[in-house]
Amino acid sequence: MAILALYFLSPVIGEMVSGSSPPSEFFTVFGLLVLPLLYGGGALIIRELSVIWGKGWASILIMGLAYGIIEEGLMVKSFFDPGWVDLGILGEYGRFLGVNWVWTVMLTLFHCVFSIAVPILLVNIAMPDQAGKRWISDRWLKRLGAAFIVNVIVGFLLFTKYFPGPLEYSVAAIVVISLFAIAHGIPAHPFHSDGGLKRPRRFYFLGLLLGSGILLIGWVVPSTGVHPIVPIIMEVVLAMLCLLAAIRWSDAGRAWDERHKLALAAGALSFLLFMDLILLSQMIIEMGAVALIVTIGLVLMWSKVSRRERAAKADLPEVRQ
Numbered sequence: 001m002a003i004l005a006l007y008f009l010s011p012v013i014g015e016m017v018s019g020s021s022p023p024s025e026f027f028t029v030f031g032l033l034v035l036p037l038l039y040g041g042g043a044l045i046i047r048e049l050s051v052i053w054g055k056g057w058a059s060i061l062i063m064g065l066a067y068g069i070i071e072e073g074l075m076v077k078s079f080f081d082p083g084w085v086d087l088g089i090l091g092e093y094g095r096f097l098g099v100n101w102v103w104t105v106m107l108t109l110f111h112c113v114f115s116i117a118v119p120i121l122l123v124n125i126a127m128p129d130q131a132g133k134r135w136i137s138d139r140w141l142k143r144l145g146a147a148f149i150v151n152v153i154v155g156f157l158l159f160t161k162y163f164p165g166p167l168e169y170s171v172a173a174i175v176v177i178s179l180f181a182i183a184h185g186i187p188a189h190p191f192h193s194d195g196g197l198k199r200p201r202r203f204y205f206l207g208l209l210l211g212s213g214i215l216l217i218g219w220v221v222p223s224t225g226v227h228p229i230v231p232i233i234m235e236v237v238l239a240m241l242c243l244l245a246a247i248r249w250s251d252a253g254r255a256w257d258e259r260h261k262l263a264l265a266a267g268a269l270s271f272l273l274f275m276d277l278i279l280l281s282q283m284i285i286e287m288g289a290v291a292l293i294v295t296i297g298l299v300l301m302w303s304k305v306s307r308r309e310r311a312a313k314a315d316l317p318e319v320r321q
Contacts, residue, residue, distance in 0.1 A: 002130040006047065006123045007040030014039045014115035016290055017272050020086075023286045034151060038075070039115050041148040042067045047120050048136050049183075057253060058190050059183040060120060061112060061243075066179035068111030072104070073172040075155040079104045080164035090218075094228030098168045102228055105235045106218030113210065114272070118265045125258050125265075125305060195248035197255040200263035203246070207267025210242040215271065258305045266298045 015021040015035055025031055046063040053059065069079070078084040080098055082091040087103055094102035124131040136144065214235065221231040246264065250256035276291035 002127050003135050006043050006119055007036050010043040010115055010119040011035040011039035013119055037151045041144055043116050043119050046116055048141055051134055053184055054188055056188045058186050062179050062183040064112030064116035065108055066176045067116050068108035069172055069176050072107045075152045076159045077164055080168055081162040093222045098165055102231050105232050109214050109239055118268055121261055121265050125262050191247045191252040193248050193252040198249040200259045203260045204263040204267040206245055207264040208270050211268035212271035213238045262305055
């Protein structure tokens with residue numbers, strides 16, 4: 001059950017909730033075959049590797065960055081293609097040495113957060129008894145990895161007629177390999193913090209800042225005409241500051257509970273859900289329906305998690321003064 005949940009939740013968030021593939025496009029033969037294998041397969045592989053290696057969220061986030069490069073750089077080639085359908089002004093703005101740099105940074109962070117981290121976090125919260133356990137045997141993990149690679153190769157050959165230069169493509173592949181090597185070598189708990197635990201609402205607004213900032217910086221700042229290095233630096237600084245805040249506010253992940261984690265994920269998703277509701281006001285009913293369903297699901301999860309935490313506290317023995 002956990003496998004199926006993550007396999008389909010990752011593409012639902014990365015494609016449908018984001019508006020890239022509304023339900024009418026998602027629920028097609030192409031959408032149900034290619035997108036879950038790409039998104040869900042990637043999320044499952046990353047999640048399983050983190051468990052096999054005995055790693056934590058730092059490793060997952062690093063592999064999430066690698067996933068963004070695999071999808072957008074190695075498969076669909078949008079990092080390099082100036083004519084990619086979704087680029088708009090980013091096909092020219094910030095393009096240097098054959099790379100769409102502003103788009104590259106934005107999409108790498110987007111996929112790390114929305115395609116990998118948030119789905120894994122939500123499934124772990126929904127099924128806490130499965131967190132930290134292997135879901136897939138070594139044999140089936142190898143088969144999933146092979147299918148994922150074939151999917152990437154087919155996408156590379158068929159999605160667009162644009163093919164990047166061998167140097168740009170080779171560098172992207174080397175960066176992916178390097179990120180996986182770093183994820184394998186990084187300690188399970190690399191951070192130390194003496195910060196106190198903050199309330200869940202702090203994590204909600206932190207997630208909202210990260211989720212909205214990634215997209216707004218990438219799309220709005222370029223329209224001001226500032227030098228392309230400005231939005232790139234802003235994206236990286238935003239991601240680093242949000243990471244440092246999450247580390248400090250959770251005592252490096254040692255103090256927070258499922259409410260804080262869910263609040264962080266819900267905050268990150270809120271901007272996408274808000275944009276979907278705006279589309280609803282423009283008579284695109286299916287996107288509004290997606291937003292309402294996801295919002296209801298998050299509210300129900302919050303209710304369940306809150307009851308679970310209250311029950312856990314009630315079971316604790318009283319401390320005598």
